[in-house]
Amino acid sequence: MTERGRIRQFILTQFLFTQDESKLADDVSLLGQGLIDSTGVLELVSFLEREFGIVLPDEEMTPENLDSVNALCALVERKRAAG
Amino acid sequence: MCGIAGILNLGDAAPPQRETLAAMARPLVPRGPDGAGHFITRDIGLVHRRLSIIDLEGGAQPLTNEDGTIWTIFNGEIFNFVELRRELSALGHVFRTRSDTEVIVHGYEAWGDDMLHHLNGQFAIALWDAPRRRLLLARDRPGILPLFVSTDAGRLLFASSIRSLLAARAHPPALDLAGLDAAFTFWAPTAPQTLFEGIECLRPGEKLVAAGGRITRERFWDWPFDPEAAARPVDERAAAETLRDLLIDATRLRLRADVPVGAYLSGGLDSSVLTTIIARHTDTPLETFSIGFEDAALDESGAQTLMAAHLGTVHHAVTCRREDVAAGFADAVVAAESVLLRAAPVPMMRLSALARGTGFRVVLTGEGADEVLGGYDLFKEAKIRQFWARQPQSKARPRLLSRLYPYLDVNPTRAQAYLEAFFRQGLDAPDAPLFSHQPRMQTTTRLKAFLNPERPWPSPEAAAAAVTAELPAGFARLAPFHRAQLVECRTLLPSYLLSSQGDRMLMANSVEGRFPFLDHRIAEFALALPPHLLMRGLTEKALLKRAMGAALPREIVRRPKQPYRAPGSSAFLSPAHRDATRAHLTPEALQSAGLFQPEPVQRLLTKLEAGGPVGEKDNMALLGILSAQVLHARIVRGDSPGGIGFKPDADSTDSLIGRDAGGGDTPQPRRT
Numbered sequence: 001m002t003e004r005g006r007i008r009q010f011i012l013t014q015f016l017f018t019q020d021e022s023k024l025a026d027d028v029s030l031l032g033q034g035l036i037d038s039t040g041v042l043e044l045v046s047f048l049e050r051e052f053g054i055v056l057p058d059e060e061m062t063p064e065n066l067d068s069v070n071a072l073c074a075l076v077e078r079k080r081a082a083g
Numbered sequence: 084m085c086g087i088a089g090i091l092n093l094g095d096a097a098p099p100q101r102e103t104l105a106a107m108a109r110p111l112v113p114r115g116p117d118g119a120g121h122f123i124t125r126d127i128g129l130v131h132r133r134l135s136i137i138d139l140e141g142g143a144q145p146l147t148n149e150d151g152t153i154w155t156i157f158n159g160e161i162f163n164f165v166e167l168r169r170e171l172s173a174l175g176h177v178f179r180t181r182s183d184t185e186v187i188v189h190g191y192e193a194w195g196d197d198m199l200h201h202l203n204g205q206f207a208i209a210l211w212d213a214p215r216r217r218l219l220l221a222r223d224r225p226g227i228l229p230l231f232v233s234t235d236a237g238r239l240l241f242a243s244s245i246r247s248l249l250a251a252r253a254h255p256p257a258l259d260l261a262g263l264d265a266a267f268t269f270w271a272p273t274a275p276q277t278l279f280e281g282i283e284c285l286r287p288g289e290k291l292v293a294a295g296g297r298i299t300r301e302r303f304w305d306w307p308f309d310p311e312a313a314a315r316p317v318d319e320r321a322a323a324e325t326l327r328d329l330l331i332d333a334t335r336l337r338l339r340a341d342v343p344v345g346a347y348l349s350g351g352l353d354s355s356v357l358t359t360i361i362a363r364h365t366d367t368p369l370e371t372f373s374i375g376f377e378d379a380a381l382d383e384s385g386a387q388t389l390m391a392a393h394l395g396t397v398h399h400a401v402t403c404r405r406e407d408v409a410a411g412f413a414d415a416v417v418a419a420e421s422v423l424l425r426a427a428p429v430p431m432m433r434l435s436a437l438a439r440g441t442g443f444r445v446v447l448t449g450e451g452a453d454e455v456l457g458g459y460d461l462f463k464e465a466k467i468r469q470f471w472a473r474q475p476q477s478k479a480r481p482r483l484l485s486r487l488y489p490y491l492d493v494n495p496t497r498a499q500a501y502l503e504a505f506f507r508q509g510l511d512a513p514d515a516p517l518f519s520h521q522p523r524m525q526t527t528t529r530l531k532a533f534l535n536p537e538r539p540w541p542s543p544e545a546a547a548a549a550v551t552a553e554l555p556a557g558f559a560r561l562a563p564f565h566r567a568q569l570v571e572c573r574t575l576l577p578s579y580l581l582s583s584q585g586d587r588m589l590m591a592n593s594v595e596g597r598f599p600f601l602d603h604r605i606a607e608f609a610l611a612l613p614p615h616l617l618m619r620g621l622t623e624k625a626l627l628k629r630a631m632g633a634a635l636p637r638e639i640v641r642r643p644k645q646p647y648r649a650p651g652s653s654a655f656l657s658p659a660h661r662d663a664t665r666a667h668l669t670p671e672a673l674q675s676a677g678l679f680q681p682e683p684v685q686r687l688l689t690k691l692e693a694g695g696p697v698g699e700k701d702n703m704a705l706l707g708i709l710s711a712q713v714l715h716a717r718i719v720r721g722d723s724p725g726g727i728g729f730k731p732d733a734d735s736t737d738s739l740i741g742r743d744a745g746g747g748d749t750p751q752p753r754r755t
Contacts, residue, residue, distance in 0.1 A: 017684075017690075018683055034700075040700065
């Protein structure tokens with residue numbers, strides 16, 4: 001599965017409790033839609049670190065980096081390129 | 084405290100039957116374990132279950148006037164009955180008992196419905212004016228005590244418990260979709276809505292009059308918010324002294340009883356103030372009751388022990404474990420007759436069991452101070468968001484948000500950008516009526532994703548629109564802080580805090596709670612003050628601290644406010660409770676109730692069982708869904724009708740409704 005597919009799969013099953021791909025657009029704001037609360041951020045970051053072997057310091061835990069599927073894909077790509 | 088129920092014929096329905104009254108009385112036994120009485124005619128049936136507190140010998144109900152024309156049953160206490168009795172005696176009324184109930188009857192004779200304005204108390208009253216064939220129902224000002232109503236088959240039914248009405252209704256019980264939708268927005272439906280189809284509650288401070296087949300309802304009291312208050316010049320020192328005097332008097336009045344009165348002690352400011360007043364300003368030897376948690380982040384035992392030692396009270400404490408919360412949840416849901424999105428009521432039920440087990444049937448408790456005197460973090464949050472909304476591009480203003488919720492130590496939203504993004508919700512409409520409650524509503528509303536889309540749910544805006552429609556004229560002219568207070572007083576205070584977490588958890592163990600901070604004189608005084616006296620900057624309950632701070636240990640006044648919270652949902656899926664939890668949430672059980680989609684619920688369970696961090700949203704989802712399923716199984720479908728608190732020996736009609744206070748024979752059904 002692609003990185004994008006894995007990220008989408010995680011958000012769909014863990015936050016939307018469904019596998020219906022049509023429920024999640026790649027550019028939608030996860031916070032704006034209320035899909036992710038404060039603990040949700042923790043879950044999401046744990047997933048990224050576990051799944052993609054990246055480390056995310058506090059200052060990078062921002063909505064710009066985490067708030068949509070597109071943003072998450074870009075973050076993972078950037079971190080891996082840097083790592 | 085007690086339980087009441089009744090049936091009024093609105094037209095030519097069959098006369099009320101003793102057996103129906105008995106069925107209505109059955110769920111009221113925990114509210115009134117000490118006795119029963121009823122009154123029945125062709126027009127009306129009244130039944131009363133008694134918890135004896137004042138005038139143990141003479142206080143039986145239903146109670147009537149000198150010539151048997153006015154009848155009343157009532158749940159609650161009229162704290163100023165001594166003064167009212169004096170006043171009414173001077174007007175020539177003859178009292179036959181020492182009970183507070185009798186001032187209602189004579190007060191009605193003297194003043195009509197205006198009698199309600201004379202009462203300082205907590206009450207749900209039914210009063211039958213036989214010559215006028217007129218029924219008056221009334222509920223106390225802040226909504227401490229419940230009073231539910233239903234029109235069904237040509238009758239008006241009313242009771243302290245929803246289950247009493249379900250027992251008498253011709254229609255089979257069903258959960259109300261709009262009520263559930265409202266609960267998944269505001270934590271609980273707002274009056275007059277309930278979780279059950281065809282059943283309403285009286286609004287706090289509302290009276291209902293039924294006469295000549297017509298029913299009218301109106302508020303006889305409302306929270307006295309005042310648009311002029313914000314600009315009113317006030318001497319702060321004098322205001323603090325007035326508040327102190329009012330609190331002492333409100334507490335003194337609430338110690339009136341013919342049984343011992345104890346107090347809950349949470350370790351926070353409000354209960355510390357109350358217990359201090361009792362200890363310093365009355366002769367009552369004080370016993371205090373506290374709940375502790377094994378989870379250090381929730382536990383306040385340190386502050387409780389400190390206060391108890393400081394005042395020299397006889398202190399009783401019980402520790403609530405995660406397992407206890409899971410074990411007690413279903414019974415708490417049935418007692419609450421509502422969904423619970425938090426487990427916090429469960430420990431309150433254990434606390435009332437501790438008080439009752441120690442021999443106490445009355446406790447004073449500090450609820451209401453946060454609403455009336457400005458204590459909640461939600462008010463600070465709203466204040467910061469208002470301040471920020473005036474300069475939405477400001478970098479400095481939203482930084483104040485980091486001063487909120489310091490107790491959430493694992494909260495990664497401390498990452499400032501995330502915090503800002505969350506609380507930015509609704510910032511573009513700072514004058515919206517529910518601006519202050521927008522973040523809470525947004526979080527709660529997510530639960531609706533689990534609802535079964537095939538059912539006719541109300542529109543997404545319906546719950547908020549129902550609350551907005553109830554707001555008083557002039558609401559928009561209030562100071563933003565007062566708007567936040569008013570919304571809180573109208574929604575969460577009566578519909579959750581005083582009911583699911585208050586009266587129902589107390590009454591499940593036959594204990595009466597009394598709430599000095601909710602004396603209407605305190606509301607009428609404090610809400611006429613400029614809001615900055617209540618919340619100075621971001622210092623909550625500033626005026627209360629000024630009024631009472633010197634009498635308290637410094638550690639108590641200075642400790643950061645810790646909201647009362649109970650353990651989350653982790654124990655519900657532990658080996659000991661997993662099967663019980665899952666039994667309510669199988670695809671079959673979910674389909675049978677028809678409220679939720681099975682697939683997402685199964686995924687939620689899988690996620691929670693994996694044991695990762697559990698967020699507020701998932702926690703609320705599990706408890707909200709589970710509690711709705713429990714309501715369906717235990718109340719709608721009627722599994723284990725024994726339920727909580729039902730005593731098998733209180734089965735017969737005679738034992739459930741006692742003697743007929745009118746002494747008349749049971750009327751026979753009219754031939755048709």
